[in-house]
Amino acid sequence: MSDKSVEDTLTGKPVPFRGGGFLPRPKKIVAPIVFIGLIAFWEWGCRTGFISPLILPAPSEAFEAFMNLVNTGLLWQHLAASLQRLLIGWFSGTMLGIIVGTLIGLFSIARSGLQPLVSAIFPIPKIALLPLFIIWFGIGEGSKVATILFGTFFPTVIATYGGIDNVDRGLIRMGQSFGLTRMSIIRKVILPGALPAILSGTRISAAIAIILLVAAEMIAAEYGIGAYILIAGSLMATDQLITGVAILSCLGLIFAWIIGRAEKYFLKWRA
Amino acid sequence: MDLNLRNITHRYDEVEVLRDINLDIKQGQIVCIIGPSGCGKSTLLRMIGGLERPASGEVLQLGDPPADCLNPLTYIFQDFALLPWRTVEGNISLVLENHPLDAAAREEIIADVLARTKLSDFRKAYPRQLSGGMKQRVAIARALSVRPAVLLMDEPLSALDSQTRELLMDDLVDLWEKENYTAAYVTHNLAEAVRLGHKIVVLSRRPGEIRDIVEIAMPLSDRTSENLELEAIQKRLWNLMRDEARAADMELVDER
Numbered sequence: 001m002s003d004k005s006v007e008d009t010l011t012g013k014p015v016p017f018r019g020g021g022f023l024p025r026p027k028k029i030v031a032p033i034v035f036i037g038l039i040a041f042w043e044w045g046c047r048t049g050f051i052s053p054l055i056l057p058a059p060s061e062a063f064e065a066f067m068n069l070v071n072t073g074l075l076w077q078h079l080a081a082s083l084q085r086l087l088i089g090w091f092s093g094t095m096l097g098i099i100v101g102t103l104i105g106l107f108s109i110a111r112s113g114l115q116p117l118v119s120a121i122f123p124i125p126k127i128a129l130l131p132l133f134i135i136w137f138g139i140g141e142g143s144k145v146a147t148i149l150f151g152t153f154f155p156t157v158i159a160t161y162g163g164i165d166n167v168d169r170g171l172i173r174m175g176q177s178f179g180l181t182r183m184s185i186i187r188k189v190i191l192p193g194a195l196p197a198i199l200s201g202t203r204i205s206a207a208i209a210i211i212l213l214v215a216a217e218m219i220a221a222e223y224g225i226g227a228y229i230l231i232a233g234s235l236m237a238t239d240q241l242i243t244g245v246a247i248l249s250c251l252g253l254i255f256a257w258i259i260g261r262a263e264k265y266f267l268k269w270r271a
Numbered sequence: 272m273d274l275n276l277r278n279i280t281h282r283y284d285e286v287e288v289l290r291d292i293n294l295d296i297k298q299g300q301i302v303c304i305i306g307p308s309g310c311g312k313s314t315l316l317r318m319i320g321g322l323e324r325p326a327s328g329e330v331l332q333l334g335d336p337p338a339d340c341l342n343p344l345t346y347i348f349q350d351f352a353l354l355p356w357r358t359v360e361g362n363i364s365l366v367l368e369n370h371p372l373d374a375a376a377r378e379e380i381i382a383d384v385l386a387r388t389k390l391s392d393f394r395k396a397y398p399r400q401l402s403g404g405m406k407q408r409v410a411i412a413r414a415l416s417v418r419p420a421v422l423l424m425d426e427p428l429s430a431l432d433s434q435t436r437e438l439l440m441d442d443l444v445d446l447w448e449k450e451n452y453t454a455a456y457v458t459h460n461l462a463e464a465v466r467l468g469h470k471i472v473v474l475s476r477r478p479g480e481i482r483d484i485v486e487i488a489m490p491l492s493d494r495t496s497e498n499l500e501l502e503a504i505q506k507r508l509w510n511l512m513r514d515e516a517r518a519a520d521m522e523l524v525d526e527r
Binding site: 168184192193195267 | 341344
């Protein structure tokens with residue numbers, strides 16, 4: 001059934017469209033184009049002398065330095081040393097952070113006692129504490145891992161108790177009303193509910209771990225990407241410096257990708 | 272098992288929310304509790320199930336729940352309270368996991384309640400994939416799985432659209448016809464109350480006091496939508512509540 005009176009007076013103009021927009025969507029090809037374009041421009045600038053080699057080495061030079069690393073086999077030694085520190089420090093920092101964050105999220109005493117402490121220590125640059133870490137944990141791997149551990153611990157604590165605070169009270173009450181044990185409620189309701197926040201916390205802590213890697217390897221490290229960058233810097237070998245920085249950036253991308261996969265897997269119940 | 276509420280009075284800080292509530296919930300009866308918003312009816316329901324403690328007075332269980340009952344006082348919540356990270360069957364199995372049942376017994380209960388709520392095809396679905404009405408059916412299935420002695424329903428249909436509400440109401444009536452469950456049913460919807468209630472308790476606005484208790488003898492199956500007797504009762508209830516509702520509407524709310 002159509003409205004006859006409308007059809008009879010078909011002289012109006014269409015209502016102007018004014019909705020839509022405000023919904024940026026990722027377009028797959030744009031990122032590589034920007035990336036390649038930027039590097040091509042940089043290479044072109046160096047070749048033509050538009051960018052002086054003193055200011056910035058050409059990408060091709062940095063790539064040469066990288067191939068040099070690969071060919072001498074040093075790359076794997078650097079990477080192995082760095083990855084070991086990163087993974088041990090980040091993993092233990094995250095685990096401890098989740099435990100302490102859960103305590104703060106669940107218990108009044110832990111909350112009153114530890115929350116202010118966390119707020120007080122979180123903003124301290126861990127690099128400033130490096131000398132103390134050396135005294136406490138020795139000049140070897142201990143102090144390097146400790147730097148990364150401390151750096152990743154605090155953001156994880158904050159993400160975890162923030163996530164627990166945001167768990168729907170209605171779900172907890174539901175658990176209680178069905179007579180679930182306290183442990184069951186923590187394990188099956190609270191922790192899964194806090195998981196999205198914990199995972200986004202690990203994104204931040206993974207980035208912090210990489211940032212702190214360079215700081216950690218300032219302490220008498222023979223191998224490691226951070227050490228490589230520091231040596232290159234002190235020798236003004238800017239091509240090696242760029243190579244090292246690019247490797248760190250790739251590490252960051254890989255970590256972010258892995259965490260993205262983990263989110264997809266663990267949070268598949270979300271839309 | 273019957274429930275008996277004695278002299279229940281409650282206050283949040285200085286605000287008195289419930290005053291001297293005395294009420295019986297008899298086995299096989301649906302008791303509807305209605306009242307203007309903020310009158311403490313949900314609080315009262317939480318007290319009946321032991322989720323909140325009244326400032327004074329007590330809720331008594333008279334007699335023992337049936338032996339096979341896993342969770343005598345079981346809620347159905349307005350917002351369903353399903354774990355979004357568990358599937359339909361996972362949500363039901365959640366409330367069975369703390370009980371000493373082997374996997375086969377648990378599976379048998381899950382299959383049975385899913386069949387009774389016509390959800391068998393949705394076993395593996397996540398809550399986000401379900402409509403509001405389906406979610407509430409899952410919550411009902413979950414409640415049935417622990418074989419409750421008394422169902423405590425906190426506005427179970429209020430989050431649903433009116434068509435779904437009709438469908439679920441029919442389901443609740445059918446279920447009662449079959450199983451004669453006992454229930455305390457909190458609602459602000461008078462039509463729901465006269466459709467489901469054997470006994471309708473009208474609370475006044477804050478502090479909630481019992482203004483009236485209306486018993487409807489008509490069997491649930493006879494309560495069709497155009498029933499003059501029910502309409503008369505509904506009108507009477509509305510007359511009781513109107514001024515209270517208007518006054519409650521003008522109040523500032525500061526609940527919790």
